[in-house]
Amino acid sequence: MILDGARPEAIAQAVDALAAGRLVGLPTETVYGLAADAGNAAAVRAIFATKGRPADHPLIVHVAGAAAVPAFASAVPDFAQRLIDACWPGPLTLILPRRPGVADAAAGGHPSIGLRCPAHPVARALLAACAARGIAGLAAPSANRFGRVSPTTAAHVAAEFGDELLVLDGGACNVGIESTIIDATRGAPVLLRPGQLARADIERLAGRQLLSKEELMAPDPQAPGTLSAHYAPTARLRLMDARELRAALQVLGAEARHIAVWARAPLTSASRQLLLRRMPERADAAARELFAVLREFDAAGARLIWVETPPDDPAWDGVRDRLQRAAASA
Numbered sequence: 001m002i003l004d005g006a007r008p009e010a011i012a013q014a015v016d017a018l019a020a021g022r023l024v025g026l027p028t029e030t031v032y033g034l035a036a037d038a039g040n041a042a043a044v045r046a047i048f049a050t051k052g053r054p055a056d057h058p059l060i061v062h063v064a065g066a067a068a069v070p071a072f073a074s075a076v077p078d079f080a081q082r083l084i085d086a087c088w089p090g091p092l093t094l095i096l097p098r099r100p101g102v103a104d105a106a107a108g109g110h111p112s113i114g115l116r117c118p119a120h121p122v123a124r125a126l127l128a129a130c131a132a133r134g135i136a137g138l139a140a141p142s143a144n145r146f147g148r149v150s151p152t153t154a155a156h157v158a159a160e161f162g163d164e165l166l167v168l169d170g171g172a173c174n175v176g177i178e179s180t181i182i183d184a185t186r187g188a189p190v191l192l193r194p195g196q197l198a199r200a201d202i203e204r205l206a207g208r209q210l211l212s213k214e215e216l217m218a219p220d221p222q223a224p225g226t227l228s229a230h231y232a233p234t235a236r237l238r239l240m241d242a243r244e245l246r247a248a249l250q251v252l253g254a255e256a257r258h259i260a261v262w263a264r265a266p267l268t269s270a271s272r273q274l275l276l277r278r279m280p281e282r283a284d285a286a287a288r289e290l291f292a293v294l295r296e297f298d299a300a301g302a303r304l305i306w307v308e309t310p311p312d313d314p315a316w317d318g319v320r321d322r323l324q325r326a327a328a329s330a
Helices: 008-019 041-051 067-070 077-087 119-130 154-161 199-206 242-251 282-298 314-328
Strands: 002-004 024-026 032-035 060-062 092-099 112-117 166-169 180-183 190-193 236-239 259-263 275-278 304-308
Touching: 002 008, 002 154, 008 024, 008 032, 008 119, 008 166, 024 119, 024 154, 032 041, 060 282, 067 077, 077 092, 077 199, 154 166, 154 282, 180 199, 199 314, 236 242, 236 314, 242 259, 242 304, 259 282, 275 282
Parallel strands: 002 166, 024 166, 060 112, 092 180, 236 304, 259 275, 259 304
Antiparallel strands: 024 032, 092 112, 180 190
16 A cells, blocks of 8 residues: 655554554665564564565664664764764664664664664654654665565555555655665774765765775674675676677677666667667666666566676766676576
């Protein structure tokens, strides 16, 4: 059931559902989430079961603002506080030390917790109304089957889980890829997942050099959305440069059935069956389209998806990350 998230009565109905331990589809500026009361272990377990997600793979908890952080985190390093002050509400998740006994199910049993304050007005209205009812935060991974393409519209969520799920419609997501994740539990900021925020801006705001997880000697931390294979369409996805794409299309000629292409380079094909979409030249525009394009290709019956490799430019890090993970699932 899709409700207009701009209507107060829809927000009230969603809060009632969450307070009763049910799940709700939630729009954010990044992607739509599958939300539950982060303090209700049974409801959080229902997220894992509904998505088919391993119970030890932690979820991000969405909060109404910085005032809610102490309800979940036992400490906030100075650099993390600077990022909170500068970037919230917005597409930034911080991994912080977790208060013992709090949101254990959402954290997958790990001693840390991922927190984010979304900027979407519907999400903010819902989180404020939840806080007024004593719900400190909402555990909300992307509203899709585990490992598959993330949803960026309410219709995508309904297609994944059916009409019985209450989904607040907030329109198409204006960022389109998941939040940047920074681990703040290691004494320095560590980038676990790139997103919309530029690395240089994060370092400037944090006042610290941003490390990558590859630079750490310790094992990779457990954090949402950091598996090597993720965000995958049903079709097999392959990354190719423009030269490879042109050569492959020339070899195929008119026999390009069940193939879809998303590329910045101008391409032509002798096949009328080829599904060809032009990738935007700007990284932010490509991010907004990415998951919707992959879903379109799947719906059209594509078996192979060829995507032009994004430019080697920091602005494209988030898009490149999602495409590389999607290709790794093939």
